[in-house]
Amino acid sequence: MFSFRRASAIFLRQFYLMQGSPARVVPLFAWVAIDMVTWGFITKYLNSVSGSGFNFVPSLLGAVLMWDFFTRVMQGVTMTFFEDVWSRNFLNVFATPLSISEYISGLVLSSIATSSVGLVTMLVLVTAVFGLSFFLYGVLLVPYLLVLFLFGIALGIVACGIVLRLGPASEWFIWPIPALISPFVGVFYPLSTLPAWMRALSRLLPPSYVFESMRGIVLKRPGSPYALFWGAALDVIFLLLASFFFSAIYRHAVRTGLIARYSAESLS
Amino acid sequence: MTPKVLSVRDLRKQYGATVAVDGISFEVNRNEIVGLLGPNGAGKTTTINMILGVLEPTSGTILVEDLDIASKRSRVLERTNFAAVYAPLPGNLTVLQNLRFFGLIYGVRDLSARIETLLKQYDLLTFRDVKCGVLSSGEQTRVSLAKAMLNQPALLLLDEPTASLDPATARDIRIKIREYAAAGEVGVLWTSHNMYEVEDVCDRVLFLSHGRILLQGDPRTLPATHGKETLEELFITVANEPERA
Numbered sequence: 001m002f003s004f005r006r007a008s009a010i011f012l013r014q015f016y017l018m019q020g021s022p023a024r025v026v027p028l029f030a031w032v033a034i035d036m037v038t039w040g041f042i043t044k045y046l047n048s049v050s051g052s053g054f055n056f057v058p059s060l061l062g063a064v065l066m067w068d069f070f071t072r073v074m075q076g077v078t079m080t081f082f083e084d085v086w087s088r089n090f091l092n093v094f095a096t097p098l099s100i101s102e103y104i105s106g107l108v109l110s111s112i113a114t115s116s117v118g119l120v121t122m123l124v125l126v127t128a129v130f131g132l133s134f135f136l137y138g139v140l141l142v143p144y145l146l147v148l149f150l151f152g153i154a155l156g157i158v159a160c161g162i163v164l165r166l167g168p169a170s171e172w173f174i175w176p177i178p179a180l181i182s183p184f185v186g187v188f189y190p191l192s193t194l195p196a197w198m199r200a201l202s203r204l205l206p207p208s209y210v211f212e213s214m215r216g217i218v219l220k221r222p223g224s225p226y227a228l229f230w231g232a233a234l235d236v237i238f239l240l241l242a243s244f245f246f247s248a249i250y251r252h253a254v255r256t257g258l259i260a261r262y263s264a265e266s267l268s
Numbered sequence: 269m270t271p272k273v274l275s276v277r278d279l280r281k282q283y284g285a286t287v288a289v290d291g292i293s294f295e296v297n298r299n300e301i302v303g304l305l306g307p308n309g310a311g312k313t314t315t316i317n318m319i320l321g322v323l324e325p326t327s328g329t330i331l332v333e334d335l336d337i338a339s340k341r342s343r344v345l346e347r348t349n350f351a352a353v354y355a356p357l358p359g360n361l362t363v364l365q366n367l368r369f370f371g372l373i374y375g376v377r378d379l380s381a382r383i384e385t386l387l388k389q390y391d392l393l394t395f396r397d398v399k400c401g402v403l404s405s406g407e408q409t410r411v412s413l414a415k416a417m418l419n420q421p422a423l424l425l426l427d428e429p430t431a432s433l434d435p436a437t438a439r440d441i442r443i444k445i446r447e448y449a450a451a452g453e454v455g456v457l458w459t460s461h462n463m464y465e466v467e468d469v470c471d472r473v474l475f476l477s478h479g480r481i482l483l484q485g486d487p488r489t490l491p492a493t494h495g496k497e498t499l500e501e502l503f504i505t506v507a508n509e510p511e512r513a
Contacts, residue, residue: 001342003375005372005375006372006373006375008372009369009370009372009373012368012369012372013361013365013369016361016362016365016369017360017361083358083360087358087359087360089357089358090322091320091322091352091354091355092355092357092358092370092415093373094321094322095320095321095322095345095350096345096370096373096374097341097342097343097345097346097373097374097375098342098373099341099342251324254321254322254323254324255324256283257283257314257317257323259322259323260313260317260322260323
């Protein structure tokens, strides 16, 4: 039976690690703050030189904020998992009553907390310094965040599976994942800019629907709200596939003994 | 209540052509400390990992208090715990944080009081807010043992628990574990390469070699039964046995 107490232990452990650890706390808000300041000034500059009257702040800065939120959610999951990798703690953790669903729930709880810090930092900065009002998006802001959040969780779980399967050194495969996806989901440009084969892939990626919808609102050409439902439905599919993927990797690790000898990276 | 805490039947683990554990069967009863002895690579740790549910057997069954770990993993592991010299607790958490973290996972009731008792019992009060990574290896072993006792397990697995302890501390630990096994309805499976310790602590020993149990019995009488003077002499003889086809 699922135990929230056991899942919350993973979150509590992450909280303990954050206490008095600037190396863990500062990145929660520093990089997103730097991103917001950089893109805030870029959008201001673009506004001043374009002369078209088009306001780049809500379309570009808003999109960068949303994309940063997505990457923080994904990293919130992976960083919590990496704590067990770095401290070689798999044997201690997985030889307990903790189930895989409880463990993943713990990773998600930690991600909610850490990504919220980044989100609040970004919202305060872009509102106070660059005058970006999220009232522009109205109630759609909630499904935007939700779709990106769920996709971030799904990718985070997949990333954990990859590291569990390939060993600690494979964490370097994980960091570029958001950058690899970003061209396909149209963070900075409409999907119509992409060639047909890239657009076909975009349709399978939930964030595409968020960024298209955001642009539609800024350009006063709101698209179909059903598109966001489709994005959310894709999220659910990705979450199920990600959970299945991680469970399969975990079962393989238990069958082969990799959990007990994880630092060896492989058993061959 | 069944007298058996642990019941292992025809347990086998094979990696490709390599057989690590070859169809072993044994039991651990309540109030009993069973020593699992054997040379390096005999299959002791593989056996313990299978009992802990972190390694899937190729075949065979493991029952803890009559519950099969294959189907009742969480319930079995709520009643089990372990300490192993190769599994120190995370060094970036303090002693208290580690015990609280694992206490929550094991569902320990009245956790704060239980932690205080264990800190006193394992002489860790002065280290409660010290990160485990800066403790000496002996102190880290005591923290691992405190973790292993958190949920007052019915089955306690100890893989070379005193390997990094000085003789005085090792003796104290042995006394504590013997008291624990005698007082509660618990069984202990203990691996060690220290034959003096095994004779002192274990009620029964199993000699494992090449994944098979070759001998078992009372460690105080077993050497004489096999024409040896000491348990260490018997161990060396068993360790040098060629692998049987």
